[in-house]
Amino acid sequence: MEYDVVIGLEVHSELKTKSKVFCSCKNEFKGEPNTHCCPVCIGLPGALPIPNKEAVKMTIKAGLAVGSKINDIAIFERKNYFYPDLAKAYQISQAVRPICIGGGVEIENAQGQKKFIRLNRIHLEEDAGKLIHNSKIGGTMIDYNRGGVPLIEIVSEPDMSSAEEAVAYLSKLRNILQYIEVSDCKMEQGSLRCDVNISLKPKGSNELGVRAEMKNLNSFRSVARAIEYEIKRQSRLLDEGEQVVQETRRWDDARNRSFSMRRKEDAQDYRYFPDPDLLPFRIERSLVDEVKSTMPKLRDEKIEYYVNELGLSEYDAKVLTNDLNLVKYFDKVVSYFNKPKFICNFILTTVLKKVKENEESDDLDIPIDPQNFANLMQMYESGKISQAICRDLFDEIWLNNADCQKLVEERGLAQNNNEDEIKSMLQELINEFPQSVQDYKSGNAKALSFFIGQLMKRTQGKANAQIASKLIKEMLD
Ligand SMILES: [Zn+2]
Structure with a gap:
Protein backbone atom coordinates (compact mmCIF):
# COMPACT_ATOMS: atom_id res chain seq x y z
CA MET A 1 0.00 0.00 0.00
CA GLU A 290 13.37 47.01 21.88
CA VAL A 291 14.17 43.46 20.78
CA LYS A 292 13.06 44.25 17.24
CA SER A 293 15.53 47.14 17.08
CA THR A 294 18.45 44.79 17.86
CA MET A 295 17.62 42.33 15.08
CA PRO A 296 20.78 41.76 12.99
CA LYS A 297 21.00 41.14 9.26
CA LEU A 298 19.54 37.76 8.39
CA ARG A 299 20.93 35.52 5.72
CA ASP A 300 18.99 36.96 2.78
CA GLU A 301 20.22 40.49 3.52
CA LYS A 302 23.77 39.21 3.89
CA ILE A 303 23.55 37.51 0.49
CA GLU A 304 22.37 40.78 -1.02
CA TYR A 305 25.28 42.63 0.57
CA TYR A 306 27.85 40.12 -0.69
CA VAL A 307 26.47 40.20 -4.21
CA ASN A 308 25.91 43.96 -4.52
CA GLU A 309 28.73 45.39 -2.42
CA LEU A 310 31.49 42.76 -2.60
CA GLY A 311 30.81 41.46 -6.10
CA LEU A 312 30.42 37.78 -5.20
CA SER A 313 28.27 35.59 -7.40
CA GLU A 314 24.86 34.69 -6.02
CA TYR A 315 25.79 31.02 -5.86
CA ASP A 316 28.98 31.74 -3.89
CA ALA A 317 27.14 34.09 -1.54
CA LYS A 318 24.55 31.39 -0.83
CA VAL A 319 27.13 28.74 -0.01
CA LEU A 320 29.12 31.14 2.15
CA THR A 321 26.10 32.32 4.15
CA ASN A 322 24.86 28.84 4.84
CA ASP A 323 26.78 28.90 8.10
CA LEU A 324 27.24 31.97 10.26
CA ASN A 325 30.63 30.77 11.51
CA LEU A 326 31.85 30.85 7.94
CA VAL A 327 30.36 34.32 7.42
CA LYS A 328 32.12 35.67 10.48
CA TYR A 329 35.40 34.09 9.49
CA PHE A 330 35.15 35.42 5.94
CA ASP A 331 34.27 38.95 7.14
CA LYS A 332 37.27 38.97 9.47
CA VAL A 333 39.69 37.76 6.80
CA VAL A 334 38.36 40.37 4.36
CA SER A 335 38.85 43.07 7.00
CA TYR A 336 42.58 42.22 6.99
CA PHE A 337 42.95 41.70 3.26
CA ASN A 338 40.34 43.29 1.07
CA LYS A 339 40.08 40.86 -1.85
CA PRO A 340 36.69 39.28 -1.16
CA LYS A 341 36.28 37.38 -4.43
CA PHE A 342 39.75 35.89 -4.25
CA ILE A 343 39.30 34.85 -0.61
CA CYS A 344 35.81 33.49 -1.24
CA ASN A 345 37.08 31.26 -4.05
CA PHE A 346 39.74 29.77 -1.84
CA ILE A 347 37.34 29.25 1.06
CA LEU A 348 34.64 27.60 -1.01
CA THR A 349 37.06 25.20 -2.64
CA THR A 350 40.08 24.37 -0.52
CA VAL A 351 38.80 25.31 2.94
CA LEU A 352 35.38 23.66 2.73
CA LYS A 353 36.93 20.53 1.29
CA LYS A 354 39.23 20.41 4.29
CA VAL A 355 36.38 20.95 6.72
CA LYS A 356 34.51 18.02 5.18
CA GLU A 357 37.55 15.76 5.35
CA ASN A 358 38.16 16.55 8.97
CA GLU A 359 34.80 16.79 10.59
CA GLU A 360 32.15 14.26 11.17
CA SER A 361 29.97 16.83 12.86
CA ASP A 362 27.75 19.53 11.42
CA ASP A 363 29.56 22.30 13.32
CA LEU A 364 31.93 24.31 11.20
CA ASP A 365 35.19 25.25 12.81
CA ILE A 366 38.27 26.71 11.06
CA PRO A 367 41.38 26.36 13.24
CA ILE A 368 43.51 28.96 11.43
CA ASP A 369 43.66 32.45 12.92
CA PRO A 370 41.91 34.85 10.46
CA GLN A 371 44.89 37.23 10.37
CA ASN A 372 47.25 34.36 9.55
CA PHE A 373 44.88 33.13 6.85
CA ALA A 374 44.66 36.66 5.41
CA ASN A 375 48.48 36.77 5.24
CA LEU A 376 48.53 33.48 3.35
CA MET A 377 45.94 34.80 0.88
CA GLN A 378 47.92 38.00 0.44
CA MET A 379 51.17 36.15 -0.35
CA TYR A 380 49.34 33.92 -2.81
CA GLU A 381 47.39 36.69 -4.50
CA SER A 382 50.46 38.89 -4.93
CA GLY A 383 52.45 36.01 -6.47
CA LYS A 384 54.93 35.85 -3.61
CA ILE A 385 54.15 32.14 -3.24
CA SER A 386 52.92 29.68 -5.85
CA GLN A 387 49.60 27.87 -5.74
CA ALA A 388 51.34 24.63 -4.86
CA ILE A 389 53.19 26.21 -1.93
CA CYS A 390 50.03 27.97 -0.80
CA ARG A 391 48.18 24.63 -0.62
CA ASP A 392 51.03 22.98 1.28
CA LEU A 393 51.23 25.84 3.75
CA PHE A 394 47.48 25.80 4.18
CA ASP A 395 47.57 22.08 5.04
CA GLU A 396 50.31 22.73 7.55
CA ILE A 397 48.87 25.74 9.36
CA TRP A 398 45.48 24.00 9.51
CA LEU A 399 47.19 21.65 11.96
CA ASN A 400 49.32 24.06 13.98
CA ASN A 401 48.31 27.62 13.04
CA ALA A 402 52.02 28.48 12.62
CA ASP A 403 52.83 31.95 11.26
CA CYS A 404 52.79 31.39 7.49
CA GLN A 405 54.92 34.47 6.72
CA LYS A 406 57.65 33.19 9.00
CA LEU A 407 57.53 29.75 7.38
CA VAL A 408 58.01 31.30 3.93
CA GLU A 409 61.04 33.30 5.16
CA GLU A 410 62.65 30.47 7.12
CA ARG A 411 62.29 27.88 4.38
CA GLY A 412 62.87 30.14 1.40
CA LEU A 413 59.51 29.26 -0.13
CA ALA A 414 59.05 32.47 -2.05
CA GLN A 415 57.94 31.88 -5.61
CA ASN A 416 60.41 32.27 -8.42
CA ASN A 417 58.94 34.83 -10.83
CA ASN A 418 62.17 35.40 -12.73
CA GLU A 419 61.44 34.76 -16.42
CA ASP A 420 65.09 34.26 -17.41
CA GLU A 421 65.71 31.65 -14.74
CA ILE A 422 62.51 29.77 -15.51
CA LYS A 423 63.34 29.90 -19.20
CA SER A 424 66.77 28.38 -18.75
CA MET A 425 65.37 25.59 -16.56
CA LEU A 426 62.74 24.85 -19.20
CA GLN A 427 65.44 24.78 -21.87
CA GLU A 428 67.26 22.12 -19.87
CA LEU A 429 64.09 20.05 -19.73
CA ILE A 430 63.50 20.44 -23.47
CA ASN A 431 67.00 19.14 -24.12
CA GLU A 432 66.49 16.26 -21.75
CA PHE A 433 63.12 15.07 -23.04
CA PRO A 434 63.14 15.30 -26.86
CA GLN A 435 60.39 12.65 -27.04
CA SER A 436 57.94 14.93 -25.21
CA VAL A 437 58.82 17.78 -27.55
CA GLN A 438 58.01 15.44 -30.43
CA ASP A 439 54.72 14.46 -28.77
CA TYR A 440 53.71 18.11 -28.48
CA LYS A 441 54.59 18.83 -32.09
CA SER A 442 52.50 15.89 -33.25
CA GLY A 443 49.48 17.40 -31.50
CA ASN A 444 49.55 16.02 -27.94
CA ALA A 445 48.82 19.10 -25.79
CA LYS A 446 49.32 17.07 -22.62
CA ALA A 447 53.08 17.19 -23.21
CA LEU A 448 52.96 20.80 -21.95
CA SER A 449 51.76 19.77 -18.51
CA PHE A 450 54.49 17.16 -18.43
CA PHE A 451 57.11 19.93 -18.68
CA ILE A 452 55.38 22.05 -16.04
CA GLY A 453 55.17 19.03 -13.75
CA GLN A 454 58.91 18.33 -14.16
CA LEU A 455 59.73 21.97 -13.52
CA MET A 456 57.67 22.00 -10.31
CA LYS A 457 59.34 18.82 -9.14
CA ARG A 458 62.81 20.35 -9.59
CA THR A 459 61.93 23.63 -7.93
CA GLN A 460 59.85 22.06 -5.13
CA GLY A 461 56.82 23.91 -6.38
CA LYS A 462 58.44 27.33 -6.27
CA ALA A 463 58.39 28.23 -9.96
CA ASN A 464 55.59 30.51 -11.08
CA ALA A 465 53.34 28.10 -12.97
CA GLN A 466 51.61 30.83 -14.97
CA ILE A 467 54.85 32.28 -16.27
CA ALA A 468 56.17 28.78 -16.97
CA SER A 469 53.07 27.79 -18.99
CA LYS A 470 53.34 30.93 -21.07
CA LEU A 471 57.08 30.41 -21.68
CA ILE A 472 56.96 26.71 -22.54
CA LYS A 473 54.29 27.37 -25.16
CA GLU A 474 56.35 30.15 -26.73
CA MET A 475 59.47 28.02 -26.71
CA LEU A 476 57.85 24.99 -28.35
CA ASP A 477 55.67 26.81 -30.86
ZN1 LIG B 1 21.80 27.73 39.92
Missing part, protein backbone atom coordinates in the same frame (compact mmCIF):
# COMPACT_ATOMS: atom_id res chain seq x y z
CA GLU A 2 1.11 3.55 -0.55
CA TYR A 3 1.30 5.98 2.35
CA ASP A 4 1.62 9.68 2.99
CA VAL A 5 4.34 10.50 5.48
CA VAL A 6 3.56 13.13 8.13
CA ILE A 7 6.46 14.64 10.08
CA GLY A 8 6.62 17.30 12.77
CA LEU A 9 9.73 18.43 14.61
CA GLU A 10 10.31 19.71 18.13
CA VAL A 11 13.61 21.52 18.07
CA HIS A 12 15.39 22.31 21.33
CA SER A 13 17.94 25.04 21.33
CA GLU A 14 19.98 26.20 24.32
CA LEU A 15 20.13 29.96 24.62
CA LYS A 16 23.53 31.55 25.09
CA THR A 17 22.69 33.79 28.03
CA LYS A 18 25.43 34.47 30.59
CA SER A 19 23.49 32.88 33.43
CA LYS A 20 20.86 30.17 33.77
CA VAL A 21 17.14 30.75 33.30
CA PHE A 22 15.97 30.89 36.93
CA CYS A 23 19.16 31.50 38.93
CA SER A 24 22.46 33.32 38.55
CA CYS A 25 24.65 30.25 37.96
CA LYS A 26 26.94 30.37 34.93
CA ASN A 27 25.53 29.05 31.67
CA GLU A 28 28.60 27.44 30.18
CA PHE A 29 29.22 24.17 28.36
CA LYS A 30 32.61 23.51 29.88
CA GLY A 31 33.44 23.36 33.56
CA GLU A 32 34.01 20.57 36.07
CA PRO A 33 30.85 18.53 36.72
CA ASN A 34 28.50 20.05 39.30
CA THR A 35 30.39 23.33 39.69
CA HIS A 36 27.75 25.63 38.12
CA CYS A 37 25.00 24.72 40.53
CA CYS A 38 22.98 26.27 43.35
CA PRO A 39 19.89 25.36 45.42
CA VAL A 40 17.58 26.67 42.65
CA CYS A 41 18.98 24.71 39.71
CA ILE A 42 19.44 21.47 41.60
CA GLY A 43 15.91 21.86 42.89
CA LEU A 44 16.31 21.98 46.66
CA PRO A 45 12.93 22.40 48.36
CA GLY A 46 12.03 26.00 49.09
CA ALA A 47 14.51 27.56 46.67
CA LEU A 48 12.82 30.28 44.61
CA PRO A 49 13.30 30.74 40.84
CA ILE A 50 13.65 34.22 39.31
CA PRO A 51 13.20 34.50 35.52
CA ASN A 52 16.15 35.69 33.47
CA LYS A 53 15.03 38.70 31.41
CA GLU A 54 17.73 38.09 28.81
CA ALA A 55 16.35 34.59 28.14
CA VAL A 56 12.86 36.04 27.67
CA LYS A 57 14.26 38.63 25.24
CA MET A 58 16.09 35.94 23.24
CA THR A 59 12.91 33.88 23.01
CA ILE A 60 11.06 36.95 21.70
CA LYS A 61 13.89 37.51 19.21
CA ALA A 62 13.61 33.94 17.94
CA GLY A 63 9.85 34.42 17.60
CA LEU A 64 10.22 37.67 15.68
CA ALA A 65 12.76 36.09 13.32
CA VAL A 66 10.26 33.41 12.27
CA GLY A 67 7.18 35.64 12.20
CA SER A 68 5.55 34.43 15.42
CA LYS A 69 3.03 36.47 17.34
CA ILE A 70 4.36 37.47 20.77
CA ASN A 71 1.84 36.79 23.52
CA ASP A 72 1.22 39.73 25.85
CA ILE A 73 0.90 37.47 28.85
CA ALA A 74 3.01 34.34 29.27
CA ILE A 75 2.85 31.70 31.98
CA PHE A 76 5.45 29.31 33.38
CA GLU A 77 4.09 25.90 34.22
CA ARG A 78 5.36 22.79 35.90
CA LYS A 79 5.70 19.72 33.73
CA ASN A 80 5.75 16.85 36.19
CA TYR A 81 7.79 13.75 35.63
CA PHE A 82 10.49 11.88 37.45
CA TYR A 83 13.94 11.32 36.01
CA PRO A 84 17.31 11.33 37.81
CA ASP A 85 18.61 14.29 35.78
CA LEU A 86 15.68 16.39 37.04
CA ALA A 87 16.12 16.59 40.79
CA LYS A 88 12.92 18.43 41.64
CA ALA A 89 10.76 15.99 39.63
CA TYR A 90 9.25 18.73 37.48
CA GLN A 91 10.55 20.90 34.68
CA ILE A 92 9.59 24.57 34.50
CA SER A 93 8.14 24.94 31.02
CA GLN A 94 5.23 26.59 29.24
CA ALA A 95 2.03 24.96 28.02
CA VAL A 96 -1.11 27.08 27.60
CA ARG A 97 0.59 30.47 27.33
CA PRO A 98 3.99 30.23 25.64
CA ILE A 99 5.93 33.38 24.74
CA CYS A 100 5.52 32.92 20.96
CA ILE A 101 2.63 31.59 18.91
CA GLY A 102 2.55 30.63 15.21
CA GLY A 103 4.94 31.79 12.51
CA GLY A 104 6.83 29.61 10.09
CA VAL A 105 9.83 29.20 7.81
CA GLU A 106 10.18 28.60 4.11
CA ILE A 107 12.33 25.70 2.95
CA GLU A 108 13.62 24.79 -0.46
CA ASN A 109 14.28 21.28 -1.76
CA ALA A 110 17.11 20.22 -4.08
CA GLN A 111 14.93 21.00 -7.12
CA GLY A 112 14.42 24.55 -5.86
CA GLN A 113 10.76 24.01 -4.94
CA LYS A 114 9.63 26.06 -1.96
CA LYS A 115 7.42 24.99 0.90
CA PHE A 116 6.22 26.84 3.97
CA ILE A 117 6.48 24.96 7.27
CA ARG A 118 4.15 26.40 9.89
CA LEU A 119 5.18 26.73 13.51
CA ASN A 120 2.85 25.98 16.37
CA ARG A 121 4.76 27.82 19.09
CA ILE A 122 8.07 28.65 20.71
CA HIS A 123 8.28 28.32 24.46
CA LEU A 124 10.95 28.87 27.07
CA GLU A 125 11.90 26.17 29.55
CA GLU A 126 14.82 24.87 31.57
CA ASP A 127 17.18 22.14 30.45
CA ALA A 128 17.76 19.08 32.62
CA GLY A 129 21.07 17.79 33.96
CA LYS A 130 23.11 15.21 32.13
CA LEU A 131 23.47 11.52 32.88
CA ILE A 132 26.89 10.10 32.19
CA HIS A 133 26.92 6.35 31.88
CA ASN A 134 30.26 4.97 32.94
CA SER A 135 30.97 1.36 32.14
CA LYS A 136 34.24 1.42 34.11
CA ILE A 137 32.51 1.98 37.42
CA GLY A 138 29.44 0.15 36.19
CA GLY A 139 27.13 3.00 37.04
CA THR A 140 25.71 6.34 36.07
CA MET A 141 26.89 9.74 37.20
CA ILE A 142 24.92 12.97 37.12
CA ASP A 143 26.22 16.38 36.12
CA TYR A 144 23.78 19.17 37.04
CA ASN A 145 25.73 21.92 35.28
CA ARG A 146 23.25 21.79 32.41
CA GLY A 147 20.23 21.81 34.74
CA GLY A 148 18.49 25.17 34.47
CA VAL A 149 20.17 26.23 31.23
CA PRO A 150 17.59 28.19 29.21
CA LEU A 151 16.12 26.20 26.40
CA ILE A 152 13.65 27.19 23.74
CA GLU A 153 11.46 24.55 22.20
CA ILE A 154 10.33 25.31 18.66
CA VAL A 155 7.36 23.16 17.77
CA SER A 156 6.41 22.80 14.12
CA GLU A 157 3.08 21.76 12.68
CA PRO A 158 3.22 18.32 11.00
CA ASP A 159 3.93 19.91 7.64
CA MET A 160 6.90 17.87 6.45
CA SER A 161 6.62 14.73 4.40
CA SER A 162 10.15 13.43 3.86
CA ALA A 163 13.56 13.16 5.47
CA GLU A 164 14.83 15.71 2.98
CA GLU A 165 12.25 18.28 4.07
CA ALA A 166 12.94 17.67 7.76
CA VAL A 167 16.66 18.21 7.23
CA ALA A 168 16.03 21.35 5.16
CA TYR A 169 13.76 22.70 7.90
CA LEU A 170 16.24 21.95 10.68
CA SER A 171 19.05 23.49 8.71
CA LYS A 172 17.01 26.63 8.04
CA LEU A 173 16.11 26.97 11.72
CA ARG A 174 19.71 26.51 12.76
CA ASN A 175 20.76 29.17 10.29
CA ILE A 176 18.20 31.65 11.68
CA LEU A 177 19.07 30.95 15.33
CA GLN A 178 22.77 31.41 14.56
CA TYR A 179 22.21 34.67 12.71
CA ILE A 180 20.16 36.24 15.48
CA GLU A 181 22.81 35.03 17.93
CA VAL A 182 20.54 33.49 20.49
CA SER A 183 22.21 30.08 20.36
CA ASP A 184 25.53 28.73 19.18
CA CYS A 185 23.61 25.73 17.77
CA LYS A 186 26.41 23.23 18.31
CA MET A 187 24.72 19.98 17.50
CA GLU A 188 27.58 17.87 18.76
CA GLN A 189 27.48 19.52 22.18
CA GLY A 190 23.71 19.20 22.25
CA SER A 191 22.89 22.90 22.17
CA LEU A 192 20.66 22.13 19.18
CA ARG A 193 18.80 18.83 19.14
CA CYS A 194 15.46 17.64 17.98
CA ASP A 195 12.64 15.17 18.47
CA VAL A 196 10.94 13.84 15.37
CA ASN A 197 7.26 12.89 15.34
CA ILE A 198 6.33 10.70 12.45
CA SER A 199 3.24 8.86 11.30
CA LEU A 200 1.91 7.32 8.10
CA LYS A 201 -1.56 7.40 6.64
CA PRO A 202 -3.04 5.80 3.51
CA LYS A 203 -2.28 7.98 0.50
CA GLY A 204 -4.77 10.82 0.19
CA SER A 205 -6.49 10.06 3.51
CA ASN A 206 -7.37 12.97 5.80
CA GLU A 207 -7.11 10.99 8.99
CA LEU A 208 -3.76 11.11 10.77
CA GLY A 209 -2.09 7.83 11.70
CA VAL A 210 -0.60 6.91 15.07
CA ARG A 211 2.73 8.60 15.57
CA ALA A 212 6.01 7.52 17.05
CA GLU A 213 8.45 10.01 18.50
CA MET A 214 12.19 9.78 18.17
CA LYS A 215 14.09 11.62 20.88
CA ASN A 216 17.22 13.72 21.00
CA LEU A 217 18.65 13.48 17.53
CA ASN A 218 21.69 15.66 17.25
CA SER A 219 22.95 15.56 13.70
CA PHE A 220 21.39 16.09 10.29
CA ARG A 221 22.54 12.64 9.30
CA SER A 222 20.81 10.91 12.19
CA VAL A 223 17.59 12.87 11.58
CA ALA A 224 17.56 11.71 7.96
CA ARG A 225 18.43 8.12 8.76
CA ALA A 226 16.01 7.85 11.67
CA ILE A 227 13.15 9.09 9.46
CA GLU A 228 14.01 6.72 6.61
CA TYR A 229 14.12 3.83 9.06
CA GLU A 230 10.84 4.78 10.71
CA ILE A 231 9.02 5.09 7.37
CA LYS A 232 10.10 1.56 6.51
CA ARG A 233 9.23 0.17 9.95
CA GLN A 234 5.76 1.72 10.06
CA SER A 235 4.83 0.83 6.49
CA ARG A 236 5.84 -2.76 7.10
CA LEU A 237 3.59 -2.91 10.18
CA LEU A 238 0.67 -1.33 8.35
CA ASP A 239 1.12 -3.57 5.31
CA GLU A 240 0.89 -6.59 7.59
CA GLY A 241 -2.30 -5.25 9.12
CA GLU A 242 -0.71 -4.50 12.47
CA GLN A 243 -1.05 -1.39 14.64
CA VAL A 244 1.57 1.29 15.09
CA VAL A 245 1.69 2.05 18.81
CA GLN A 246 2.10 5.55 20.13
CA GLU A 247 5.50 5.45 21.74
CA THR A 248 8.82 7.14 22.25
CA ARG A 249 11.73 5.52 20.46
CA ARG A 250 15.46 5.90 20.81
CA TRP A 251 17.58 6.14 17.68
CA ASP A 252 20.82 4.17 17.74
CA ASP A 253 23.06 5.68 15.09
CA ALA A 254 25.73 3.00 15.32
CA ARG A 255 23.25 0.19 14.73
CA ASN A 256 21.18 2.23 12.28
CA ARG A 257 17.86 1.36 13.91
CA SER A 258 15.46 2.62 16.56
CA PHE A 259 14.32 0.95 19.77
CA SER A 260 11.16 1.37 21.77
CA MET A 261 11.83 3.31 24.99
CA ARG A 262 8.40 3.75 26.49
CA ARG A 263 4.77 4.24 25.63
CA LYS A 264 4.36 7.88 24.70
CA GLU A 265 2.62 10.11 27.19
CA ASP A 266 0.10 12.74 26.22
CA ALA A 267 0.22 16.27 27.57
CA GLN A 268 -2.29 15.42 30.32
CA ASP A 269 0.04 12.78 31.71
CA TYR A 270 2.42 15.52 32.79
CA ARG A 271 -0.20 17.26 34.95
CA TYR A 272 0.86 20.71 33.86
CA PHE A 273 -0.12 23.47 36.27
CA PRO A 274 0.99 27.08 36.71
CA ASP A 275 4.14 27.29 38.80
CA PRO A 276 3.06 28.93 42.07
CA ASP A 277 6.60 30.36 42.48
CA LEU A 278 6.38 32.26 39.21
CA LEU A 279 3.58 34.70 38.46
CA PRO A 280 2.17 35.07 34.95
CA PHE A 281 4.15 37.85 33.35
CA ARG A 282 3.25 40.62 30.97
CA ILE A 283 5.37 41.18 27.87
CA GLU A 284 5.19 44.91 27.19
CA ARG A 285 5.08 46.11 23.57
CA SER A 286 8.03 48.34 24.40
CA LEU A 287 10.11 45.27 25.20
CA VAL A 288 9.13 43.64 21.90
CA ASP A 289 10.05 46.87 20.06
